Amino acid sequence: MCLLTTNDLERIFEKLDMNGDGYVSIDELKWFLEKTGFKFSIEELESLVGKKSFDFNEFMFFYNSILIEIDEEVESDLVKAFKVFDLDGDGFITSQELECVLKRLGLWNGKDCKNMISYYDTNLDGQLDFEEFKNMMVLTTTSLI
Template sequence: MEITINEKKIFSRQSSSFRLRSPSLNALRLQRIFDLFDKNSDGFITVEELSQALSRLGLDADISDLKPTIESYIKPDETGLRFEDFAALHRTLDESFFAGDCECDGSQESDLEEAFKVFDQDGDGFISAVELQNVLKKLGLPEAGEIEQVEKMIVSVDSNHDGRVDFFEFKNMMQTVLVPSS
């Protein structure tokens, strides 16, 4: 899969906010992603499953471009990527895209602002239940199923009880999840 310098910079800038600082949280996140991509729960992610998952996230990629890269991580006589193979592919992509050339300032505040923007789809400075539900749906998470469940998620972090999450509430919530590694 060929990626030009401009695409690499865009990918780095847009994705760096999702790199967690704690290795144990990264492992949990990666396992969750693997499980979401493994649609038939057979313990493998096929090229087709990965292509479909990327497409649902709005990252349409030509399967013929993906196939050689992904297949290079699949062990002989296996039908797809096992979790260990997926983790190795992830590490390689992470090193390729983020090793020393990230254009962000690296601060946690900046990372949180970028993450907040992903959820604040209309740019009004707040995350509504509908916006949260839209992002959860794009990620294929079952929590997105019923708006009442999503509203409960909002209420759980809405400290000023206005029915939506502002940046400070989002930041407080994320700081309990993102634990810097030492």
């Protein structure tokens, strides 16, 4: 996930503040979200934001709260994916488990799964715990973008 800098957020805020009053209104936010493919009613946005307009600091808080929510969803999805690979439920993914799941999914290309595991195995125990798996998935996903 790509995080925006404060400068990026300032530029976005300025673009959203179409009337230049130093606040982004719910209507301005709704317009932007619709342009980016998200559909919310005014009532939903007021409930989400908690007010009819907000200044830059409140805008940053709103952005950060959305990131936390997205991060929690991603974490939940990663937990589910980890469980798919952790066939024996011991909290670790071995090279044998990885190979078995990749074969079932039709994704195994004959490569040595030990090498794949060792690349992300930061504590060098020969298997992936959840944090190592998460790092593998995040690094693999971001390298594809």
